[in-house]
Amino acid sequence: MRMLKRILCLFVPFFMAVPAHATTTKAAVFPFGIHDAQQDGEIVPQYNPEDLRRLTVVVEELKALMAKDGKYAVVDLAPHAKEIEAASPFDQCNGCEVPIAKEAGADIAVTGYVDKVSDALLSLRIVARDTKTGELTKTMSAAINGNTDELWLHGVRYLWRNRFNVEAQPK
Incomplete structure (x- = not known):
């Protein structure tokens, strides 16, 4: 009996x-x-290498914010690199990312897009789709007034905090 009590005392806190x-x-x-x-x-468009690098920085920041939140688990898409390359750009394919995300075991597929009018005026858009239905679950955009890492990161953080993860905010 004592042994049972000790075991319960050890494991009950984990379950709680x-x-x-x-x-x-x-x-x-x-x-x-x-x-x-x-x-x-x-x-053949010649994109600014800094802009292409910033796209990666913004994606990595969004992944970090999602992982830190604990409400999301980011799945590894590396095994699907060829499919991703063949299907992109995702802003023009009307949900072609959904089957790839579903195959990777994801519940949602998240894509994004930067529309650069000039170095002073950009727009960041993020879209999420349910992998079961293919339906849009979230769509959001933010204006970015400048072309620096800090401003792009500010844009993705703003969208995360005020649009993407708004349900998690206390009311």
Whole structure:
């Protein structure tokens, strides 16, 4: 009997620490795309390498915010690199990322897009789709007035805090 009490005392705190209703949404976060108005009319657009690097920085920041929140688990899309490359850009395919995300085990597929009018005026858009239905669950955008890492990161953090993860905010 004493042994049973000791075992219970050891394990009960672990069961109490994890709420029974806690669920984690598995998210497939895809590489973001870009449209640079300065490249309109070019047969082969020459995107600014800094802008392409910033796209990666923004995606990695969104993944970090999702993982830190604990409500989301970001799935690894590396095994689907060829499919992702063939399907992109995702802003033009009307949900073609959904089957890839579903195959990767995700509940939602997250894509993004930067529309660069000039170095002073950009727009960041993030979209999430349910992998079971393909329906849009979230769509949001933010204006970015400048072309620096800090401003792009401010844009993705703003969207995370005020649009994407708004349900988690206390009321």
